[in-house]
Amino acid sequence: MARTFGSDLQGVAAIEFAVFALFLLLAIVNVTDVSMYIYQRMEAENATQGAALAAWKTCGPNQLPATTNCPGLSNAIQNALGGTSLGTRVSLVSGSPSEGYYCVNSSSALQYMSGVSSKPSDCSAAGSPGVQPGDYLQITTRFGYVPLFPGLSIASTFATPINTTTMMRLS
Template identity: 40%
Template sequence: MIQAVLIRFARDRRGVAAVEMSLIASLLCVCTVNAVEVARYASSARQVSAATHAAAQAAFATCDPVHTPATTKCPELATTTGAAVASTPLGAAVKLSPLTEGYYCVSTAGKLTYVSAADSPPADCSSVSQSGIRPGLYLRVQTTYTHAKLLGVPTVADTFANPIQRSAWMRMK
Protein backbone atom coordinates (compact mmCIF):
# COMPACT_ATOMS: atom_id res chain seq x y z
CA MET A 1 0.00 0.00 0.00
CA ILE A 2 2.71 2.50 0.95
CA GLN A 3 4.78 1.37 -2.01
CA ALA A 4 1.87 2.08 -4.37
CA VAL A 5 1.42 5.56 -2.94
CA LEU A 6 5.13 6.30 -3.35
CA ILE A 7 5.12 5.08 -6.95
CA ARG A 8 2.06 7.18 -7.75
CA PHE A 9 3.69 10.19 -6.07
CA ALA A 10 6.92 9.70 -8.05
CA ARG A 11 5.02 9.56 -11.34
CA ASP A 12 2.86 12.60 -10.64
CA ARG A 13 4.24 15.61 -12.55
CA ARG A 14 1.70 18.20 -11.45
CA GLY A 15 3.36 21.16 -9.73
CA VAL A 16 6.84 20.52 -11.12
CA ALA A 17 6.84 23.92 -12.83
CA ALA A 18 5.87 25.63 -9.56
CA VAL A 19 8.69 23.91 -7.69
CA GLU A 20 11.21 24.82 -10.40
CA MET A 21 9.98 28.41 -10.42
CA SER A 22 10.30 28.68 -6.64
CA LEU A 23 13.90 27.43 -6.81
CA ILE A 24 14.82 29.85 -9.59
CA ALA A 25 12.98 32.75 -7.93
CA SER A 26 14.87 32.21 -4.68
CA LEU A 27 18.18 32.30 -6.57
CA LEU A 28 17.10 35.48 -8.34
CA CYS A 29 16.19 37.05 -5.00
CA VAL A 30 19.59 36.17 -3.53
CA CYS A 31 21.35 37.64 -6.59
CA THR A 32 19.23 40.80 -6.45
CA VAL A 33 19.86 41.38 -2.73
CA ASN A 34 23.60 40.89 -3.29
CA ALA A 35 23.63 43.28 -6.25
CA VAL A 36 21.76 45.94 -4.26
CA GLU A 37 24.10 45.65 -1.26
CA VAL A 38 27.25 45.77 -3.39
CA ALA A 39 25.91 48.83 -5.25
CA ARG A 40 25.02 50.57 -1.97
CA TYR A 41 28.48 49.83 -0.57
CA ALA A 42 30.18 51.11 -3.73
CA SER A 43 28.08 54.27 -3.62
CA SER A 44 28.94 54.84 0.05
CA ALA A 45 32.65 54.28 -0.62
CA ARG A 46 32.54 56.78 -3.49
CA GLN A 47 30.78 59.36 -1.31
CA VAL A 48 33.31 58.88 1.51
CA SER A 49 36.13 59.44 -0.98
CA ALA A 50 34.39 62.57 -2.26
CA ALA A 51 33.96 63.86 1.29
CA THR A 52 37.62 63.24 2.08
CA HIS A 53 38.85 65.01 -1.05
CA ALA A 54 36.42 67.90 -0.46
CA ALA A 55 37.88 68.38 3.01
CA ALA A 56 41.43 68.43 1.64
CA GLN A 57 40.46 70.98 -0.99
CA ALA A 58 38.65 73.09 1.61
CA ALA A 59 41.78 73.09 3.76
CA PHE A 60 43.87 74.31 0.85
CA ALA A 61 41.34 77.00 -0.08
CA THR A 62 40.96 78.21 3.51
CA CYS A 63 44.56 78.16 4.69
CA ASP A 64 46.94 79.93 2.36
CA PRO A 65 50.70 79.22 2.49
CA VAL A 66 51.19 82.17 4.83
CA HIS A 67 49.09 80.34 7.46
CA THR A 68 51.13 77.15 7.61
CA PRO A 69 51.34 74.83 9.34
CA ALA A 70 47.60 74.88 8.93
CA THR A 71 46.88 72.66 11.91
CA THR A 72 48.26 75.34 14.25
CA LYS A 73 48.02 78.66 12.35
CA CYS A 74 44.69 78.43 10.53
CA PRO A 75 41.79 78.74 13.00
CA GLU A 76 39.13 78.10 10.33
CA LEU A 77 40.63 74.73 9.35
CA ALA A 78 38.49 72.49 11.57
CA THR A 79 35.25 74.27 10.67
CA THR A 80 35.78 74.25 6.92
CA THR A 81 37.02 70.67 6.72
CA GLY A 82 34.16 69.48 8.93
CA ALA A 83 31.61 71.26 6.74
CA ALA A 84 33.19 69.83 3.59
CA VAL A 85 33.03 66.27 4.97
CA ALA A 86 29.36 66.72 5.88
CA SER A 87 28.52 68.07 2.41
CA THR A 88 27.94 64.64 0.84
CA PRO A 89 24.60 62.79 1.03
CA LEU A 90 26.05 60.70 3.88
CA GLY A 91 26.24 63.91 5.93
CA ALA A 92 27.36 63.71 9.54
CA ALA A 93 27.71 59.91 9.35
CA VAL A 94 31.16 60.48 7.81
CA LYS A 95 33.56 61.07 10.69
CA LEU A 96 36.63 63.27 10.27
CA SER A 97 39.74 62.06 12.11
CA PRO A 98 42.16 64.62 13.55
CA LEU A 99 44.11 66.31 10.76
CA THR A 100 47.82 65.61 10.60
CA GLU A 101 50.48 67.68 8.96
CA GLY A 102 54.16 67.21 8.32
CA TYR A 103 57.02 67.58 5.88
CA TYR A 104 57.36 64.83 3.30
CA CYS A 105 59.74 64.02 0.49
CA VAL A 106 59.46 61.70 -2.47
CA SER A 107 61.93 58.88 -1.96
CA THR A 108 64.02 57.30 -4.70
CA ALA A 109 61.37 54.55 -4.80
CA GLY A 110 58.73 57.16 -5.65
CA LYS A 111 56.96 57.02 -2.27
CA LEU A 112 55.91 59.99 -0.18
CA THR A 113 58.02 59.68 2.97
CA TYR A 114 57.66 61.53 6.27
CA VAL A 115 60.78 63.54 7.16
CA SER A 116 59.77 65.92 9.97
CA ALA A 117 56.98 67.52 11.95
CA ALA A 118 55.14 70.53 10.58
CA ASP A 119 56.71 72.90 13.09
CA SER A 120 60.33 71.99 12.17
CA PRO A 121 60.92 72.21 8.41
CA PRO A 122 64.02 70.39 7.16
CA ALA A 123 66.43 72.09 4.76
CA ASP A 124 66.20 69.38 2.11
CA CYS A 125 65.26 65.76 1.44
CA SER A 126 68.69 64.30 2.20
CA SER A 127 67.13 61.88 4.71
CA VAL A 128 65.56 60.03 1.76
CA SER A 129 68.60 60.36 -0.53
CA GLN A 130 67.20 63.35 -2.45
CA SER A 131 69.49 66.13 -1.21
CA GLY A 132 68.70 68.62 -4.00
CA ILE A 133 64.93 68.60 -3.41
CA ARG A 134 62.98 70.73 -0.95
CA PRO A 135 60.41 68.91 1.20
CA GLY A 136 56.73 69.68 0.91
CA LEU A 137 54.33 70.44 3.74
CA TYR A 138 51.42 68.00 3.41
CA LEU A 139 48.11 67.86 5.23
CA ARG A 140 46.52 64.44 5.64
CA VAL A 141 42.74 64.18 5.89
CA GLN A 142 41.27 60.90 7.09
CA THR A 143 37.60 59.96 7.22
CA THR A 144 35.63 56.96 8.43
CA TYR A 145 32.12 55.78 7.63
CA THR A 146 30.37 52.70 8.98
CA HIS A 147 28.31 51.15 6.21
CA ALA A 148 24.89 49.94 7.40
CA LYS A 149 23.26 47.06 5.58
CA LEU A 150 19.82 47.48 4.06
CA LEU A 151 18.67 44.01 5.09
CA GLY A 152 19.95 41.86 7.91
CA VAL A 153 20.86 38.95 5.65
CA PRO A 154 24.39 37.83 4.75
CA THR A 155 25.64 39.18 1.41
CA VAL A 156 28.83 39.46 -0.58
CA ALA A 157 29.20 43.00 0.77
CA ASP A 158 29.91 41.50 4.21
CA THR A 159 33.38 40.60 2.91
CA PHE A 160 34.22 44.26 2.15
CA ALA A 161 36.06 46.51 4.59
CA ASN A 162 33.73 48.06 7.13
CA PRO A 163 34.10 50.76 8.34
CA ILE A 164 35.07 52.48 5.11
CA GLN A 165 38.22 54.55 5.64
CA ARG A 166 39.71 57.03 3.19
CA SER A 167 42.70 59.39 3.22
CA ALA A 168 43.52 62.39 1.09
CA TRP A 169 46.73 64.38 0.94
CA MET A 170 47.03 68.06 0.11
CA ARG A 171 50.31 69.83 -0.38
CA MET A 172 50.01 73.02 1.61
CA LYS A 173 53.44 74.51 0.87
Protein backbone atom coordinates (compact mmCIF):
# COMPACT_ATOMS: atom_id res chain seq x y z
CA MET A 1 0.00 0.00 0.00
CA ALA A 2 2.81 2.41 0.83
CA ARG A 3 4.50 1.66 -2.47
CA THR A 4 1.34 2.36 -4.40
CA PHE A 5 0.88 5.68 -2.61
CA GLY A 6 4.52 6.75 -3.27
CA SER A 7 4.34 5.96 -6.97
CA ASP A 8 0.97 7.67 -7.52
CA LEU A 9 1.59 10.90 -9.53
CA GLN A 10 -1.98 12.12 -9.80
CA GLY A 11 -2.34 15.71 -8.65
CA VAL A 12 1.38 16.58 -8.82
CA ALA A 13 0.77 19.06 -11.63
CA ALA A 14 -1.93 20.78 -9.56
CA ILE A 15 0.44 21.14 -6.62
CA GLU A 16 3.22 22.49 -8.84
CA PHE A 17 0.83 24.95 -10.43
CA ALA A 18 -0.39 26.14 -7.01
CA VAL A 19 3.19 26.87 -5.90
CA PHE A 20 3.98 28.64 -9.17
CA ALA A 21 0.69 30.58 -9.05
CA LEU A 22 1.61 32.04 -5.64
CA PHE A 23 4.84 33.48 -7.06
CA LEU A 24 3.01 34.73 -10.14
CA LEU A 25 0.32 36.39 -8.00
CA LEU A 26 2.96 38.09 -5.85
CA ALA A 27 4.65 39.45 -8.98
CA ILE A 28 1.34 40.74 -10.36
CA VAL A 29 0.51 42.44 -7.05
CA ASN A 30 3.90 44.20 -7.05
CA VAL A 31 3.67 45.30 -10.68
CA THR A 32 0.17 46.66 -10.09
CA ASP A 33 1.08 48.61 -6.95
CA VAL A 34 4.33 50.02 -8.33
CA SER A 35 2.58 51.05 -11.56
CA MET A 36 -0.17 52.81 -9.62
CA TYR A 37 2.43 54.62 -7.49
CA ILE A 38 4.36 55.80 -10.55
CA TYR A 39 1.19 56.92 -12.32
CA GLN A 40 -0.14 58.79 -9.29
CA ARG A 41 3.25 60.42 -8.68
CA MET A 42 3.30 61.65 -12.30
CA GLU A 43 -0.25 62.95 -11.96
CA ALA A 44 0.67 64.81 -8.75
CA GLU A 45 3.65 66.37 -10.52
CA ASN A 46 1.43 67.32 -13.48
CA ALA A 47 -1.08 68.94 -11.13
CA THR A 48 1.67 70.98 -9.45
CA GLN A 49 3.14 72.12 -12.77
CA GLY A 50 -0.34 72.90 -14.08
CA ALA A 51 -0.97 75.05 -11.02
CA ALA A 52 2.19 77.05 -11.74
CA LEU A 53 1.13 77.53 -15.36
CA ALA A 54 -2.33 78.63 -14.27
CA ALA A 55 -0.76 81.14 -11.88
CA TRP A 56 1.35 82.61 -14.68
CA LYS A 57 -1.59 82.67 -17.09
CA THR A 58 -3.88 84.35 -14.54
CA CYS A 59 -1.44 86.84 -13.08
CA GLY A 60 1.07 87.28 -15.90
CA PRO A 61 3.81 89.86 -15.71
CA ASN A 62 1.34 92.70 -15.08
CA GLN A 63 0.25 91.77 -11.54
CA LEU A 64 3.58 91.10 -9.81
CA PRO A 65 4.30 90.19 -7.16
CA ALA A 66 1.47 87.74 -7.70
CA THR A 67 0.95 86.72 -4.06
CA THR A 68 0.12 90.31 -3.14
CA ASN A 69 -1.19 91.89 -6.38
CA CYS A 70 -3.17 89.12 -8.10
CA PRO A 71 -6.59 88.47 -6.55
CA GLY A 72 -7.27 85.43 -8.79
CA LEU A 73 -4.06 83.57 -7.88
CA SER A 74 -5.50 81.26 -5.24
CA ASN A 75 -8.52 80.23 -7.32
CA ALA A 76 -6.39 79.62 -10.42
CA ILE A 77 -4.03 77.37 -8.46
CA GLN A 78 -6.82 75.42 -6.76
CA ASN A 79 -8.68 74.87 -10.04
CA ALA A 80 -5.54 73.67 -11.78
CA LEU A 81 -4.69 71.25 -8.96
CA GLY A 82 -8.01 69.49 -9.54
CA GLY A 83 -7.35 69.15 -13.26
CA THR A 84 -5.82 65.66 -13.20
CA SER A 85 -7.32 62.23 -12.58
CA LEU A 86 -6.43 62.66 -8.89
CA GLY A 87 -8.99 65.46 -8.64
CA THR A 88 -9.14 67.33 -5.37
CA ARG A 89 -6.96 64.80 -3.56
CA VAL A 90 -3.90 66.90 -4.49
CA SER A 91 -3.63 69.73 -1.98
CA LEU A 92 -1.37 72.68 -1.33
CA VAL A 93 1.15 72.36 1.49
CA SER A 94 0.86 74.97 4.21
CA GLY A 95 2.75 78.12 3.21
CA SER A 96 2.40 77.45 -0.49
CA PRO A 97 2.51 79.24 -2.86
CA SER A 98 5.53 81.28 -1.91
CA GLU A 99 7.11 83.97 -4.01
CA GLY A 100 10.52 85.58 -3.96
CA TYR A 101 13.33 87.07 -5.95
CA TYR A 102 16.07 84.76 -7.19
CA CYS A 103 19.29 85.10 -9.14
CA VAL A 104 21.48 82.57 -10.92
CA ASN A 105 24.78 82.16 -9.06
CA SER A 106 28.21 81.12 -10.37
CA SER A 107 27.21 77.43 -10.12
CA SER A 108 24.20 78.07 -12.40
CA ALA A 109 21.81 77.38 -9.54
CA LEU A 110 18.97 79.60 -8.40
CA GLN A 111 19.88 81.56 -5.28
CA TYR A 112 17.22 83.13 -3.09
CA MET A 113 17.75 86.88 -2.78
CA SER A 114 14.72 88.24 -0.92
CA GLY A 115 10.99 88.05 -0.38
CA VAL A 116 8.54 90.09 -2.45
CA SER A 117 8.36 92.84 0.13
CA SER A 118 11.82 94.17 -0.78
CA LYS A 119 13.07 93.67 -4.33
CA PRO A 120 16.87 93.77 -4.59
CA SER A 121 18.32 96.24 -7.07
CA ASP A 122 20.48 93.62 -8.79
CA CYS A 123 22.09 90.19 -8.40
CA SER A 124 25.35 91.38 -6.80
CA ALA A 125 24.93 89.01 -3.85
CA ALA A 126 24.88 86.09 -6.31
CA GLY A 127 27.97 87.33 -8.14
CA SER A 128 26.15 88.91 -11.09
CA PRO A 129 26.05 92.70 -10.67
CA GLY A 130 23.96 94.47 -13.27
CA VAL A 131 21.58 91.51 -13.69
CA GLN A 132 18.01 91.96 -12.47
CA PRO A 133 16.60 89.31 -10.12
CA GLY A 134 13.70 87.21 -11.32
CA ASP A 135 10.35 86.89 -9.57
CA TYR A 136 9.72 83.17 -8.95
CA LEU A 137 6.63 81.43 -7.64
CA GLN A 138 7.12 78.15 -5.79
CA ILE A 139 4.22 75.73 -5.38
CA THR A 140 4.42 72.64 -3.16
CA THR A 141 1.67 70.03 -3.11
CA ARG A 142 0.86 66.81 -1.31
CA PHE A 143 -0.99 63.68 -2.39
CA GLY A 144 -1.77 60.86 0.04
CA TYR A 145 -0.80 57.67 -1.80
CA VAL A 146 -2.27 54.45 -0.41
CA PRO A 147 -1.09 51.12 -1.86
CA LEU A 148 -3.74 48.76 -3.21
CA PHE A 149 -2.10 45.81 -1.47
CA PRO A 150 -0.51 47.13 1.73
CA GLY A 151 1.97 44.70 3.23
CA LEU A 152 2.09 42.51 0.12
CA SER A 153 3.95 44.76 -2.28
CA ILE A 154 7.13 46.78 -2.17
CA ALA A 155 5.05 49.89 -2.89
CA SER A 156 4.16 49.86 0.81
CA THR A 157 7.74 51.03 1.47
CA PHE A 158 7.55 54.01 -0.91
CA ALA A 159 7.43 57.56 0.41
CA THR A 160 3.94 58.67 1.23
CA PRO A 161 2.48 61.19 1.06
CA ILE A 162 3.83 62.18 -2.33
CA ASN A 163 5.17 65.75 -2.12
CA THR A 164 5.99 67.67 -5.28
CA THR A 165 7.43 71.13 -5.77
CA THR A 166 7.71 73.31 -8.85
CA MET A 167 9.08 76.78 -9.43
CA MET A 168 8.13 79.13 -12.23
CA ARG A 169 9.62 82.44 -13.17
CA LEU A 170 6.92 85.06 -13.44
CA SER A 171 9.14 87.94 -14.60
